[in-house]
Amino acid sequence: MKKYLQISCSIILIMITISLNAQNIYIPDANFKNALIARGVDLNSDGEIQESEALEIDTLKIKRNNIENLTGIESFLNLN
Secondary structure (H helix, E strand, C coil), rough: CHHHHHHHHHHHHHHHHHHHHEECCCCCHHHHHHHHHHCCCCCCCCCCCHHHHHHCCCCCCCCCCCCCCHHHHHHHHCCC
């Protein structure tokens, strides 16, 4: 029974840790995502843009770069 409780507690801790990790923003346009990364939005250099990273940005200057879809821009809540 003690071993069962230890395993259960471990599983719960893993689930909590996963849920607390940053959520990646869905950015389907590769050109848009690459432009964001080139502008330094990817603060932890993992090749993804997390919600927490988007919230750090208040200005964003991106030239055309063949961007066709701005899906994901809605997560940049602090843009002026």
